[in-house]
Amino acid sequence: MPVSHTVHTVHTVVAFVAAVLAGFSAVSVFVRAPWVVKPIADYGIPAAWLPWLGAAKAAGAVGLLVGLAVPAIGVAAGIGLVLYFAGAVVTVLRAGWYAHIPFPLIYAAPVVAALVLA
Template identity: 45%
Template structure:
């Protein structure tokens, strides 16, 4: 279980850092999508910080499991909010990516608890 947590945690952390970076540099594709569902530009740095913090927490969680579990809970909650925001914004096409990341966060959480 530990090795599975490491693999899922590292891959999810890479995706989170990439997504956070895209928000920080205001990648046009990301900004356009966020605006279309009603997310103000002023939220982008905060959302990026949450993603990067989640990534760091997952990576540190390899060595200190309670932090990894807490980070995975935060990632799950973040992406529940993202899925809900896409649904409320009537952006069904934009829902799969946060949905997959929600499932990856749930996998990291389950594996983190199982290998603690």
């Protein structure tokens, strides 16, 4: 199998995993899962922001999938999600919940990998 075909296959799998994780995270916000909503409140984020936070993650997830056909959209979605999760890390740091830092990084890692492979 040629290298470019292998990279394309790996990129497709990684982008799909990143989209599934971002989509799961968005749905968790939309249904107000306690394991998501309570920490967000503890960080000082107003509940009124939840729909916007969920929508940003959902848009990023959809953008990653669309990006498999239209690469520029995937790159834009990936950049948006990386910025979103970087903001989440900053929010967690400002709130002093240092043990929670890995959570946004877990979601960001496959997005970064998809961007590198794009």
